[in-house]
Amino acid sequence: MTTLTNVSIPEEGVRLTQPHVQAYxxxxxxxxxxxxISERAVTWTLTSxxxxxxxxxxxxxxxxxxxxxxxxxxxxxxxxxxxxxxxxGNKSERRRRRxxxxxxxxxxxxxxxxxxxxEEMNEDEDDDDSEAGRxxxxxxxxxxxxxxxxxxxxxxxxxELNPEExxxxxxxxxxxxxxxxxxxxxxxxxxxxxxxTAENMDGxxxxxxxMANLQRMMGGRRDDSDDEQIEQ
Amino acid sequence: xxxxxxxxPVLNATVEEPLDLLRLSLEERVYVKMRSDRELRGRxxxxxxxxNMVLSNVEEVVTTREVDEESYEExxxxxKRTVPxxxxxxxxxxxxxxxxxxx
Amino acid sequence: MLFFSFxxxxxxxxxxxELKNDxxxxxxxxxxxxxxxxxxxxxxxxxxxxxxxxxxxKNCFIRGSVVRYVQxxxxxxxxxxxxxxxxxxxxxxxxxx
Numbered sequence: 001m002t003t004l005t006n007v008s009i010p011e012e013g014v015r016l017t018q019p020h021v022q023a024y025x026x027x028x029x030x031x032x033x034x035x036x037i038s039e040r041a042v043t044w045t046l047t048s049x050x051x052x053x054x055x056x057x058x059x060x061x062x063x064x065x066x067x068x069x070x071x072x073x074x075x076x077x078x079x080x081x082x083x084x085x086x087x088x089g090n091k092s093e094r095r096r097r098r099x100x101x102x103x104x105x106x107x108x109x110x111x112x113x114x115x116x117x118x119e120e121m122n123e124d125e126d127d128d129d130s131e132a133g134r135x136x137x138x139x140x141x142x143x144x145x146x147x148x149x150x151x152x153x154x155x156x157x158x159x160e161l162n163p164e165e166x167x168x169x170x171x172x173x174x175x176x177x178x179x180x181x182x183x184x185x186x187x188x189x190x191x192x193x194x195x196x197t198a199e200n201m202d203g204x205x206x207x208x209x210x211m212a213n214l215q216r217m218m219g220g221r222r223d224d225s226d227d228e229q230i231e232q
Numbered sequence: 233x234x235x236x237x238x239x240x241p242v243l244n245a246t247v248e249e250p251l252d253l254l255r256l257s258l259e260e261r262v263y264v265k266m267r268s269d270r271e272l273r274g275r276x277x278x279x280x281x282x283x284n285m286v287l288s289n290v291e292e293v294v295t296t297r298e299v300d301e302e303s304y305e306e307x308x309x310x311x312k313r314t315v316p317x318x319x320x321x322x323x324x325x326x327x328x329x330x331x332x333x334x335x
Numbered sequence: 336m337l338f339f340s341f342x343x344x345x346x347x348x349x350x351x352x353e354l355k356n357d358x359x360x361x362x363x364x365x366x367x368x369x370x371x372x373x374x375x376x377x378x379x380x381x382x383x384x385x386x387x388x389x390x391x392x393k394n395c396f397i398r399g400s401v402v403r404y405v406q407x408x409x410x411x412x413x414x415x416x417x418x419x420x421x422x423x424x425x426x427x428x429x430x431x432x
Binding site for chain 2: 337338341342355371399400402403404405406407408409412414417418420421422424425428
Binding site: 064066067068069072073074086088134152156159163 | 399
């Protein structure tokens with residue numbers, strides 16, 4: 001993601017194509033290119049490196065990897081007005097491993113610089129449980145400053161079109177908990193008394209759904225300290 | 233599931249599923265265990281099925297763990313702060329319970 | 336929809352949005368959608384050393400799923416109304432089932 005790779009140029013759901021946009025990752029300029037905002041991703045392609053009709057050198061930001069975006073007007077930190085984006089490097093990291101790297105020497109140097117930068121920004125990375133760390137700053141600097149508000153707006157639209165799965169905060173399914181299986185292997189076994197919460201709840205009959213909800217409430221990842229909490 | 237149906241006293245006639253239990257904690261102080269070694273104690277004012285919550289008079293404790301490179305001993309450091317009114321996004325919540333343990 | 340409605344009632348108020356990547360953003364809540372994506376204006380950051388470039392942005396869109404906490408202005412929150420709404424939503428959800 002943060003490296004220049006061969007990206008496919010979006011053809012469907014394109015909401016904005018803005019030419020003459022400089023891209024920066026951290027403080028490293030990647031050159032002049034074209035910014036394409038589609039319903040699926042934000043894609044930037046290097047102008048000088050068109051490699052075909054359907055793909056080009058560039059990078060792609062999926063909406064879930066975009067933590068926030070903003071219009072920056074602070075010229076003391078950066079000489080021009082631009083669209084400022086914070087990318088979750090953890091999410092983009094997974095993408096990067098899947099993508100074959102096709103780099104020129106120059107790009108390879110830029111990529112190394114980026115890695116150093118993201119490592120520097122990531123000093124507080126602690127354990128794999130942590131969701132913190134690895135934030136990457138991306139800037140899009142269009143020649144035409146009047147396009148800034150539209151770029152900002154179209155990325156907003158793209159974000160709204162791409163929520164996390166099972167992440168709708170509208171309450172259309174009543175109390176159903178639809179996100180129980182978010183990564184934790186739950187061992188629900190109430191019938192043989194292994195599941196400690198049942199002991200506290202004589203006479204209370206739980207639906208499967210309710211059981212799953214309770215399991216989540218009482219801790220998806222049970223460990224000793226959790227048990228201690230409950231049993232006291 | 234509580235397959236044995238017996239005449240034991242029922243906690244509350246309307247308790248059919250876990251979120252009903254949490255409903256009993258509305259306006260009460262609760263303990264919330266969060267991802268990234270964070271714990272919250274505060275008064276629960278609202279929640280939904282995602283375990284999004286609003287808590288007031290919140291105390292947050294963040295525990296960071298460091299390993300001494302020579303002795304390999306783990307050192308735990310706790311940082312506390314208070315927040316008057318806090319929305320908590322449910323996807324980082326691990327556990328909600330009445331604040332049984334005094335600390 | 337409880338928290339969507341709740342945040343709609345806080346539009347125009349100052350909040351501090353704390354993200355899972357530990358970035359904290361103070362600003363005025365400009366708008367919110369049903370995914371609790373939030374737009375803020377008049378932004379400052381509490382840790383400018385780490386994110387110096389957030390110091391002067393005109394407007395900011397924060398993806399709902401990256402949020403850990405939102406600090407709310409306690410004098411603007413009617414907790415009685417909030418818990419009543421919560422009970423009502425729970426009851427309504429139940430009768431729908």
